[in-house]
Amino acid sequence: MNMVRASEHRRFTARGREFAFLIPSSMILELDDEVRSILERLSTGPKNVEEVATSPSAVEALRELASVGAVTRDGAPDVALSQVSGLLSPEAPPPLSTIVLNVTNSCNLSCRYCYEYGEDRLESAAAPQIMNEETARQSVDTLIAESGHNKKLQITFFGGETLLNFKVIRPTVEYARRRAAEEGKFVDFSLTTNATLLTRDVSQWLADNHIGVTVSIDGPKEVQDSMRVFERGMGSYDVVAPRIKELLSIYKTRPIGARVTLTSKTIDVPGIFAHLTEEMGFYEVGFAPVTSSSGLDYAIDGDGFDTLLAQFRALAGRYVDAAAQGSYLGFSNLSDILGEIHKGVAKAYPCGAGLGLLGVAPGGEIGLCHRFAGSGDHDFGDVRTGVDAAKRVEHLAKGHIDHRTDCRTCWVRSLCSGGCYHEAQVRYGDRFRPNLHYCDWIREWTGLALDAYGEILVRNPAFLERFDERKVA
Numbered sequence: 309m310n311m312v313r314a315s316e317h318r319r320f321t322a323r324g325r326e327f328a329f330l331i332p333s334s335m336i337l338e339l340d341d342e343v344r345s346i347l348e349r350l351s352t353g354p355k356n357v358e359e360v361a362t363s364p365s366a367v368e369a370l371r372e373l374a375s376v377g378a379v380t381r382d383g384a385p386d387v388a389l390s391q392v393s394g395l396l397s398p399e400a401p402p403p404l405s406t407i408v409l410n411v412t413n414s415c416n417l418s419c420r421y422c423y424e425y426g427e428d429r430l431e432s433a434a435a436p437q438i439m440n441e442e443t444a445r446q447s448v449d450t451l452i453a454e455s456g457h458n459k460k461l462q463i464t465f466f467g468g469e470t471l472l473n474f475k476v477i478r479p480t481v482e483y484a485r486r487r488a489a490e491e492g493k494f495v496d497f498s499l500t501t502n503a504t505l506l507t508r509d510v511s512q513w514l515a516d517n518h519i520g521v522t523v524s525i526d527g528p529k530e531v532q533d534s535m536r537v538f539e540r541g542m543g544s545y546d547v548v549a550p551r552i553k554e555l556l557s558i559y560k561t562r563p564i565g566a567r568v569t570l571t572s573k574t575i576d577v578p579g580i581f582a583h584l585t586e587e588m589g590f591y592e593v594g595f596a597p598v599t600s601s602s603g604l605d606y607a608i609d610g611d612g613f614d615t616l617l618a619q620f621r622a623l624a625g626r627y628v629d630a631a632a633q634g635s636y637l638g639f640s641n642l643s644d645i646l647g648e649i650h651k652g653v654a655k656a657y658p659c660g661a662g663l664g665l666l667g668v669a670p671g672g673e674i675g676l677c678h679r680f681a682g683s684g685d686h687d688f689g690d691v692r693t694g695v696d697a698a699k700r701v702e703h704l705a706k707g708h709i710d711h712r713t714d715c716r717t718c719w720v721r722s723l724c725s726g727g728c729y730h731e732a733q734v735r736y737g738d739r740f741r742p743n744l745h746y747c748d749w750i751r752e753w754t755g756l757a758l759d760a761y762g763e764i765l766v767r768n769p770a771f772l773e774r775f776d777e778r779k780v781a
């Protein structure tokens with residue numbers, strides 16, 4: 309007997325139209341009457357094909373459902389993530405595309421929540437604080453040597469405060485451009501800064517060199533000054549605000565984004581967003597809630613997640629209304645997930661760490677990403693001696709979503725894939741543990757994003773074309 313069953317999916321509606329999110333593959337399917345009726349018949353369990361394909365149009369619909377993996381032969385597995393990614397048991401690590409250089413671990417701010425100073429820190433205190441030019445050059449060489457067929461490479465400068473080591477960043481950009489060109493490759497650069505050291509010359513150099521810039525800033529003066537302070541406790545808003553305005557007035561050829569660290573004491577997403585976009589002129593704002601350490605009074609936990617979700621929902625509503633009119637509201641958390649949904653990204657790993665990305669500590673030790681680099685236990689080699697390929701293979705084998713038992717039945721697993729390794733390391737002492745402390749939040753947020761996607765699909769599908777080309781991290 310030829311029995312078929314429906315693959316795992318989650319249904320949602322937008323303005324009377326019905327959609328299904330196909331869980332293993334992250335694809336979205338619009339349900340017409342025929343497709344809906346087939347899925348409904350299969351909702352009570354596997355059926356004989358003849359019971360489902362009762363007319364020529366039903367046969368056609370069943371064929372289409374099978375072609376996208378929404379219906380499968382009973383007994384056959386759903387399209388597994390491992391088939392999508394092909395890395396369940398890698399024999400060799402994939403080529404690198406990105407390297408994050410921690411050009412310094414020092415910072416001229418002492419933000420109260422910063423992982424560089426707080427409990428989240430994995431970095432060894434004895435490690436070198438500033439990367440020298442030779443180590444930066446060796447890092448570039450490492451990226452190029454490990455990049456295989458990748459033609460487009462990315463170098464991200466990170467810190468501490470990156471501009472404390474501007475004297476190394478400048479020649480490194482020149483060197484990387486030259487080396488990449490020699491190899492027939494292209495390298496793009498990005499940098500995160502707290503803006504305290506931006507001068508007219510630095511801003512001009514960033515613009516002239518088309519460096520992607522993200523500014524860490526938490527919002528209006530009272531918010532910024534409550535957490536982002538200098539060593540003696542003085543707030544930083546009055547120092548950074550004019551410098552950011554100057555940067556934004558000089559550098560207009562590439563969108564500049566703000567990254568907000570959101571704590572339980574500063575949850576005011578609408579107010580922060582309005583200040584950073586309308587008053588300061590940032591193109592996009594991304595919010596990073598502090599969730600990794602429990603018991604800290606500024607960490608978001610419990611009711612804080614509900615508040616955060618309500619505020620994200622309100623901003624998402626504004627985003628959708630703007631999208632319906634063809635304009636873009638720079639809420640980058642939503643843009644990022646919409647891009648993943650649009651492209652049908654089915655992740656086997658939560659992020660690029662260890663996959664196409666590695667981090668380098670100031671002393672040259674290679675880590676899983678910038679947050680692990682230099683932490684001893686997690687080293688993946690050294691730029692002087694090369695990347696430890698065996699460790700990357702081991703990491704990818706262990707980190708695959710198919711090996712995360714807690715995630716196997718979770719409907720957002722193809723988008724979340726277990727969550728940040730660094731958060732898990734800090735919270736549970738094991739980077740492969742799923743971040744179960746915020747799963748409810750992730751599921752609610754993903755549901756919200758699906759609703760937003762459906763709304764845009766109905767009201768102005770052309771808006772979604774912007775994600776066809778957009779690279780989603």
Ligand code: SF4
Binds near residue numbers: 719722748
């Ligand atoms: S939300 Fe939780 S259970 Fe679901 S994939 Fe993410 S970490 Fe795993």
Ligand code: SF4
Binds near residue numbers: 660677679
């Ligand atoms: S998500 Fe976490 S593990 Fe991944 S790159 Fe970011 S900090 Fe590192």
